[in-house]
Amino acid sequence: MTVQDVERQSFTEAWEQWHRQKEEVLAGPHGFLAITGLHWLSAEPTRFEDAPGAWSTTAEGVVVELADGEALTVDDAVVRGRHGFGVIAERDSRYVTAGDAVIEVAKRGGHDILRPRHPDNALRTSFTHTPAYAPDPRWVRPGRFLPFHEPRAVTVGAAVEGLEHVYDSPGQVEFELGDAVHRLTAFNGRTPGSLMVLFTDRTSGVTTYAANRSLQIAAPDAEGRVTLDFNRAGNLPCAYTDLATCPLPPAGNRLPVAVEAGEKIPLERGGQP
Known part of the structure; x- marks a missing residue:
């Protein structure tokens, strides 16, 4: 087995662990x-x-x-x-x-x-699993965090019609994809300093959930560098049930490319195994 094969296997195993843990939380006794x-x-x-x-x-x-x-x-x-x-x-x-x-x-x-x-x-x-694209290292993209001078309040829609959410955005994430530079408005992530982006792309409503997907991003380093692993673009609860109030992506967070990575439309919403 070559070094590349070992690295690819390790990459796949790490993704499988992430996906398995995410599914366990979603389908837990009180998930x-x-x-x-x-x-x-x-x-x-x-x-x-x-x-x-x-x-x-x-x-x-x-x-x-x-x-x-x-x-x-x-x-x-x-x-x-x-x-x-x-x-x-x-x-x-x-x-x-x-x-x-x-x-x-x-x-x-x-x-x-x-x-x-x-x-x-x-x-x-009745839940079995969430279909997803096979993990592929080419969807791991380097990026840069562009902080605002001070956090901005951003109002977004919700999965429930007529509902709105307001989040503080610390800045934007810039990265290259499809021979172009893109920027996504980011919100604060789950851990201090980390980021989260909500986005759609050209797969949305085709192979991935139409309303949104989310991506957690580790805290920027001292130079503002970040890594976006689109293999871990995940569904929010509203992808599975109408009993969720999930936020929709901010205006401008639609990528004009097909991100064929991460979780697909759940089987519960008519997705394909």
């Missing part, structure tokens, strides 16, 4: 595929079939009123009767349990929502 409802809370206490209690949003935050015989576990403590969760910050979530279900209490686009997660949800139990 996104376990969600059974996306409930928008109002001032009127309302009951839902997939969660105990009557839920409402008030000036003091989200409130649940539990009937006799109903209970939730909140921060390892069993609560009954009336319980207030306080004001939940935008894009934050709190998780409580009810039997084998987990109830997500969250705020998205300025609205308080409830998303119960049940392990026996059919979308989860």
